[in-house]
Amino acid sequence: MEFIELGPCIKAEGTVALPGSKSISNRVLLLSALASGATRLKGLLDADDTQVMRAALKTLGIKIDETDGDCVVQGCAGRLPNQQADLFMGNAGTAIRPLTAALAILGGDYRLHGVPRMHERPIGDLVDGLRMVGAQVAYEQQEGYPPLKISQGQIRTNELIKVRGDVSSQFLTALLMSLPLVAKNEICIEVIGELISKPYIAITLKLMKRFGVDVRNDNWQKFYIPANGGQPYSSPGTLYVEGDASSASYFLAAGAISQGPVRVTGVGRNSIQGDVAFAEALNQMGANVMAGDDWIEVRGVDTPSGKLQGIELNCLAIPDAAMTLAVAALFAEGSTKLTGIASWKVKETDRIAAMANELRKVGAMVDSGDDYIQITPPKHWQSPVQGIDTYDDHRMAMCFSLAALGPLRIRINDPACVAKTFPEYFKEFSQIAKSI
Numbered sequence: 399m400e401f402i403e404l405g406p407c408i409k410a411e412g413t414v415a416l417p418g419s420k421s422i423s424n425r426v427l428l429l430s431a432l433a434s435g436a437t438r439l440k441g442l443l444d445a446d447d448t449q450v451m452r453a454a455l456k457t458l459g460i461k462i463d464e465t466d467g468d469c470v471v472q473g474c475a476g477r478l479p480n481q482q483a484d485l486f487m488g489n490a491g492t493a494i495r496p497l498t499a500a501l502a503i504l505g506g507d508y509r510l511h512g513v514p515r516m517h518e519r520p521i522g523d524l525v526d527g528l529r530m531v532g533a534q535v536a537y538e539q540q541e542g543y544p545p546l547k548i549s550q551g552q553i554r555t556n557e558l559i560k561v562r563g564d565v566s567s568q569f570l571t572a573l574l575m576s577l578p579l580v581a582k583n584e585i586c587i588e589v590i591g592e593l594i595s596k597p598y599i600a601i602t603l604k605l606m607k608r609f610g611v612d613v614r615n616d617n618w619q620k621f622y623i624p625a626n627g628g629q630p631y632s633s634p635g636t637l638y639v640e641g642d643a644s645s646a647s648y649f650l651a652a653g654a655i656s657q658g659p660v661r662v663t664g665v666g667r668n669s670i671q672g673d674v675a676f677a678e679a680l681n682q683m684g685a686n687v688m689a690g691d692d693w694i695e696v697r698g699v700d701t702p703s704g705k706l707q708g709i710e711l712n713c714l715a716i717p718d719a720a721m722t723l724a725v726a727a728l729f730a731e732g733s734t735k736l737t738g739i740a741s742w743k744v745k746e747t748d749r750i751a752a753m754a755n756e757l758r759k760v761g762a763m764v765d766s767g768d769d770y771i772q773i774t775p776p777k778h779w780q781s782p783v784q785g786i787d788t789y790d791d792h793r794m795a796m797c798f799s800l801a802a803l804g805p806l807r808i809r810i811n812d813p814a815c816v817a818k819t820f821p822e823y824f825k826e827f828s829q830i831a832k833s834i
Contacts, residue, residue: 400812401808401810401811401812402810402813403809405747405801407656408658409669410655410656411660412413412714412829414649414661414826416646418441418446418642419443419644419671419821420448421492422605423443424490424493425492425602427439428451429605430471431474432475432500432579432631433609433610433632434475434629436470439637440468440638441639441641447493449752450486454497458480458823459474460473460479465530473631478759481505481506487510488750489513491516495822498524499524499528499572499575500572500575500576500579502528502551503533503580506548506549507549511545511755512545515562517801520542522543522564523562523565523659524561524569530559530560531551531559535547552581556582556586560589562590562636567595567596567599567673571599571789572600572608574603578611578631584622585809586621586623587621595672595741597716598713601671608637608785609694613778616765624774637792639668640664640747641665642665643669643760644676645820646665647673647676647719648695651723651726652831653698654696655729658697658698661693661695663692665694666690666691667691667694672715673716676716676718676719679723682707682709682711683734684701684706685698685700706726708733708735711723711734713737717739717742718793720736724771725751725800727775728775728776734772743768745793746791746818750771753766754766756794760765760779760781779804780806785808785810788810795810795813799824
């Protein structure tokens with residue numbers, strides 16, 4: 399489908415069962431593959447990014463059984479069956495980065511590549527950290543970017559390992575998950591600069607602990623991986639994957655914009671995902687938010703005008719969900735300024751530029767810079783004839799579905815890009831969003 403037309407919608411209400419978290423799914427797939435024993439994963443996300451990871455692991459010789467609806471991964475106990483492989487990683491950052499680190503630490507003859515946009519997404523800081531311990535990683539084309547060639551290195555872990563934290567938290571996650579494979583002594587990783595997206599590192603640490611590796615976190619600046627006897631990871635048996643908190647943001651925002659109630663299930667106040675903080679951001683804008691152990695619900699807005707209020711918010715901890723706030727800002731009174739979003743520029747597209755372009759199309763006034771965007775709602779809504787472009791970015795498509803809650807019909811181009819994380823998104827959105 400080249401485009402989809404939505405709205406105008408007068409109401410959003412109902413309940414949505416969320417798909418599994420992408421961040422958790424790809425982490426536990428790799429940890430399960432590296433562990434000793436079999437791990438049964440329940441609620442695993444079935445979307446492009448996790449299919450990329452599963453396909454790569456199978457190419458590496460990992461046995462994965464999905465016949466009964468669950469995903470059962472037979473771990474290799476840190477010794478991959480195939481020492482040579484050509485791996486296509488699509489545009490899945492949560493797959494290529496930790497897998498690059500694991501393969502570089504274990505050594506072998508591997509090539510990792512992806513779609514053209516993946517070859518524009520930086521990976522140099524991770525490679526620098528890996529080379530620091532003796533890994534052999536080479537760039538095939540542009541320095542600092544995939545495609546990558548990995549060969550056998552001589553790994554040493556008795557020196558401090560440094561990695562930048564201000565470009566992507568996935569670099570640190572990759573090192574944290576891979577270095578236990580060679581932790582004959584305690585290993586220290588030091589973060590250079592400010593660590594962005596700390597909640598995603600918290601997810602990594604909690605999941606590693608489930609697989610038997612307890613990393614000591616020294617104020618988010620130094621991380622100590624304990625020495626082990628060559629068997630770092632062990633299967634927890636069965637692991638349940640939470641619903642995706644980033645995906646929850648679109649439905650919760652819809653409930654706030656249109657007075658709801660809208661409930662999402664599969665994620666709640668006990669979530670290990672940082673993007674549940676999106677609910678608190680909505681609360682700051684005036685939304686009436688409630689939560690239970692396994693659900694979050696928005697029941698409209700508690701402000702005198704009955705409308706969301708513009709806010710200024712540092713979004714360093716919730717970069718993905720911050721995109722939803724940018725579109726929700728179209729419905730707020732006053733301007734909304736989101737800061738701490740420099741990482742948007744190295745995602746599936748340059749999200750700062752893309753978001754500014756598309757928000758202007760519907761009539762918003764937008765000011766943006768290297769790490770911020772400010773949105774003033776439209777005085778007069780517009781419905782661009784050419785539609786909203788999505789830049790092959792799943793989150794752009796899902797975010798702008800919310801514009802259908804405005805007064806005009808909205809056309810969204812290339813809606814199929816949501817298959818990256820939420821193939822059934824527009825079907826679910828149409829279930830809760832009621833058209834005029």
